[in-house]
Amino acid sequence: MNVGKGLNVLLTALFITLFFAFLFGPLVIMVITAFNSSVFPRISPWDCFTTDWFRTLAGDRMLLSGLLNTMIIGAGVIIVAVPVGLAGALALAEASDRLRSILYTVMIVPILLPGVVIGISTIIFWNWLSYRLGDLEFLTDGIFLSILGQVTFIAAYSMLVFTSRLQRYDFGLTEAALDLGATPGQAFRKVLLPFLRPAIASAAVLAFLSSAENYNTTAFTIGAQSTFTTVLASKVRYGINPSISAVAVIIIAITLVAAIINEVHGRRRHALLSGGRARARIMGNPILCIAGHPAFVALILLVAIAAAVVAGGRYDSSVCTARILEEKRALQEKLMQQMTPAAPASETTPAPPPPPTSPPSTGGGLNPYSGVFGGGSLPGPANPAPPATPPSPSATSSPSAAGQPTNPYANVFSPGNLPGAAAPSSPPAPPSTSSPPP
Amino acid sequence: MGKLFAGVAHRHGLGVAIFIGSAMTLWLFVLVVLPQIAMVTQSFRFNLPPAEQGGPADVWTLSNYAYFIFGNGDGLNSVDLWVLARTIGVALFVTIIDLCICYPIAFILAHSAKGMSARLIVLGLIVPFWVNEILRAFAFRILFGTTGMINETGMALGLWDVPFDFIRANVALYAGLAYAYILLMIFPIYNAVEALDHNQIEAARDMGASWLQVHRRVVLPFAKGGLASGATMVFMLTAGALAAPQILGGPSSLWFTQLVYQWFNDALNWPRGSAYAIILLVVCMALVLLGMRVFKVPFGAIGK
Numbered sequence: 001m002n003v004g005k006g007l008n009v010l011l012t013a014l015f016i017t018l019f020f021a022f023l024f025g026p027l028v029i030m031v032i033t034a035f036n037s038s039v040f041p042r043i044s045p046w047d048c049f050t051t052d053w054f055r056t057l058a059g060d061r062m063l064l065s066g067l068l069n070t071m072i073i074g075a076g077v078i079i080v081a082v083p084v085g086l087a088g089a090l091a092l093a094e095a096s097d098r099l100r101s102i103l104y105t106v107m108i109v110p111i112l113l114p115g116v117v118i119g120i121s122t123i124i125f126w127n128w129l130s131y132r133l134g135d136l137e138f139l140t141d142g143i144f145l146s147i148l149g150q151v152t153f154i155a156a157y158s159m160l161v162f163t164s165r166l167q168r169y170d171f172g173l174t175e176a177a178l179d180l181g182a183t184p185g186q187a188f189r190k191v192l193l194p195f196l197r198p199a200i201a202s203a204a205v206l207a208f209l210s211s212a213e214n215y216n217t218t219a220f221t222i223g224a225q226s227t228f229t230t231v232l233a234s235k236v237r238y239g240i241n242p243s244i245s246a247v248a249v250i251i252i253a254i255t256l257v258a259a260i261i262n263e264v265h266g267r268r269r270h271a272l273l274s275g276g277r278a279r280a281r282i283m284g285n286p287i288l289c290i291a292g293h294p295a296f297v298a299l300i301l302l303v304a305i306a307a308a309v310v311a312g313g314r315y316d317s318s319v320c321t322a323r324i325l326e327e328k329r330a331l332q333e334k335l336m337q338q339m340t341p342a343a344p345a346s347e348t349t350p351a352p353p354p355p356p357t358s359p360p361s362t363g364g365g366l367n368p369y370s371g372v373f374g375g376g377s378l379p380g381p382a383n384p385a386p387p388a389t390p391p392s393p394s395a396t397s398s399p400s401a402a403g404q405p406t407n408p409y410a411n412v413f414s415p416g417n418l419p420g421a422a423a424p425s426s427p428p429a430p431p432s433t434s435s436p437p438p
Numbered sequence: 439m440g441k442l443f444a445g446v447a448h449r450h451g452l453g454v455a456i457f458i459g460s461a462m463t464l465w466l467f468v469l470v471v472l473p474q475i476a477m478v479t480q481s482f483r484f485n486l487p488p489a490e491q492g493g494p495a496d497v498w499t500l501s502n503y504a505y506f507i508f509g510n511g512d513g514l515n516s517v518d519l520w521v522l523a524r525t526i527g528v529a530l531f532v533t534i535i536d537l538c539i540c541y542p543i544a545f546i547l548a549h550s551a552k553g554m555s556a557r558l559i560v561l562g563l564i565v566p567f568w569v570n571e572i573l574r575a576f577a578f579r580i581l582f583g584t585t586g587m588i589n590e591t592g593m594a595l596g597l598w599d600v601p602f603d604f605i606r607a608n609v610a611l612y613a614g615l616a617y618a619y620i621l622l623m624i625f626p627i628y629n630a631v632e633a634l635d636h637n638q639i640e641a642a643r644d645m646g647a648s649w650l651q652v653h654r655r656v657v658l659p660f661a662k663g664g665l666a667s668g669a670t671m672v673f674m675l676t677a678g679a680l681a682a683p684q685i686l687g688g689p690s691s692l693w694f695t696q697l698v699y700q701w702f703n704d705a706l707n708w709p710r711g712s713a714y715a716i717i718l719l720v721v722c723m724a725l726v727l728l729g730m731r732v733f734k735v736p737f738g739a740i741g742k
Contacts, residue, residue, distance in 0.1 A: 012550065022539075023566050023617075025581070029577065030573070030580055033580055043587065083457075087465075090458055094445050096442075112671065112726070113719065114722070116699065120477055121477035122473050124473065125472055152469045178449075184449060185453050187451075188451060192450070215572060216678065216681065219703075220702065232570065232572045233685070240576065244573070247570075248570075248573045259564070259568075263561060
């Protein structure tokens with residue numbers, strides 16, 4: 001019996017460990033790749049520790065302007081979705097049983113609608129309306145449409161947050177206020193709204209987070225403009241490099257700081273509210289009182305981050321990267337000398353396999369080539385390879401990683417193998433239907 | 439509705455009642471119903487240049503739906519039909535995987551973990567989902583790439599000696615999709631399982647039930663609503679996912695939302711894009727309703 005119980009505990013622990021490894025493993029690896037100087041995000045082979053990818057990021061105008069749009073849309077979504085969600089929750093609370101189940105179903109459906117359906121229906125309806133009203137420009141503005149499209153389902157999230165809070169509200173309090181002479185409006189403002197304040201805050205945070213990370217709907221409604229997420233998505237689709245990992249590092253850092261502060265705040269509040277010994281322990285000891293305060297924890301974390309940023313800004317990895325580049329060039333030359341007799345053969349090598357033609361491909365447009373070029377040594381199919389492409393480092397430095405089939409192609413583009421005039425005319429054609437704007 | 443309005447006005451005041459009424463109208467009518475009607479209308483139209491709109495050629499048509507089934511006339515449109523079948527099949531598969539992963543975690547969280555460790559588990563569950571969906575998919579791209587961690591480890595251990603293209607084989611996509619909406623599976627199940635009185639489990643154990651029987655006869659029937667809620671959300675979101683298939687999908691296989699995206703944004707054929715979106719919506723909704731009928735779960739269980 002005891003053995004069985006021990007086994008049970010062991011299995012439980014193992015399962016939880018595996019589960020969290022699945023949850024955090026990919027993120028941890030992504031974070032590490034942000035500090036490797038290799039142009040393809042990976043952790044082995046490890047080239048140099050570098051902070052250059054953050055500098056690349058800071059100079060990325062597209063991403064920064066997308067961030068601004070994301071902030072505007074997020075603010076708009078909060079302003080509309082939170083009151084709408086509150087209204088929905090109040091209507092549910094007041095409705096009769098039969099009406100409540102109908103209303104609830106109607107309100108929950110937007111959560112289940114696929115994002116593409118919401119995006120398409122929003123853009124079609126408002127375009128039609130704008131056309132009917134005589135081409136009103138602002139009705140088809142990307143930011144306006146994105147706010148409306150996102151509110152459609154984010155309002156339902158807010159509704160769920162408010163509903164769960166309202167379930168703990170004693171409507172007798174409102175009745176009491178009315179009996180004591182308050183007008184219904186006063187009772188609402190002075191009794192119910194203060195009770196809902198924590199829910200308003202969490203609904204707003206949830207609304208902003210869902211808005212900022214939404215892609216499925218926004219990809220349609222944003223039109224010619226862009227948000228942080230759509231810029232990120234086009235970067236990932238058309239050529240991946242570690243500066244995207246650097247974005248992840250920043251977001252994860254912000255998330256962790258927020259989570260830690262929230263946890264400290266929650267625990268302190270819990271201790272203070274529970275009163276008695278736990279409260280006395282905190283308030284009676286000045287060190288604990290300060291050290292456990294969320295503001296103090298936030299200050300420490302901010303100082304730590306500032307120190308990391310300054311240290312990272314001063315860190316110079318150019319010596320190391322130059323050395324690695326030199327090593328690769330040496331290796332490349334050695335390989336080229338070995339390959340020289342085989343050069344005519346590699347010239348007649350057929351071009352990379354044509355992209356699948358049956359379905360027009362937007363998604364994995366990059367994929368057919370990612371292996372061919374030894375994984376990301378080229379920025380992506382958007383840039384036709386110039387004739388004098390520098391020796392592709394990843395393909396040569398790690399033959400095992402680049403794989404057997406890639407080697408012939410890796411050398412097709414090395415200057416030595418290309419008879420000058422013929423080369424520029426035959427860059428690898430990007431997949432026809434997905435050729436992205438440069 | 440009128441009674442509801444009057445009730446709210448009586449208790450919270452006329453101002454609040456008008457606020458609730460107008461907010462609900464804006465949301466459910468202007469943002470949900472009218473756009474859906476516009477999309478359905480659009481899907482029965484030809485894709486005409488602006489000059490011909492409203493002209494004699496601007497008539498109702500079923501051609502956009504016919505194209506999905508028959509393509510350009512000769513036989514069945516097997517490519518698109520297969521994409522839909524595959525999308526639905528994979529979405530079901532991902533839902534089942536998530537159910538299997540999440541049920542034990544939700545149960546442990548609700549009935550075994552106490553205090554500190556429970557808080558930590560919840561925090562650990564939430565934190566990864568504050569990270570952008572695109573970045574989560576990107577992380578799987580790194581992990582499963584030809585020079586990624588999985589290939590390096592596998593080859594170092596001697597499990598295989600040539601890098602395996604997980605992206606082309608769609609393994610990365612399935613893993614990424616299973617990862618993407620795990621949280622939406624855990625919390626509904628957790629809410630349902632947590633409401634179960636632990637004494638009921640103890641009683642079943644005392645009467646000699648094995649753990650398997652306890653789960654099959656006591657916990658699972660009790661948590662049915664939560665399981666259905668989580669499964670519905672994961673299924674709908676997976677079938678409607680766009681980011682993960684665009685980033686992780688293999689080059690020769692498409693997700694149905696990608697077809698919608700192409701008709702809409704690349705081919706600029708809005709009517710056909712709408713028709714495809716409606717097809718996706720109708721098929722998914724029909725499956726969800728069928729599932730609820732089979733497992734005898736009311737629709738109201740979703741989201742709780």
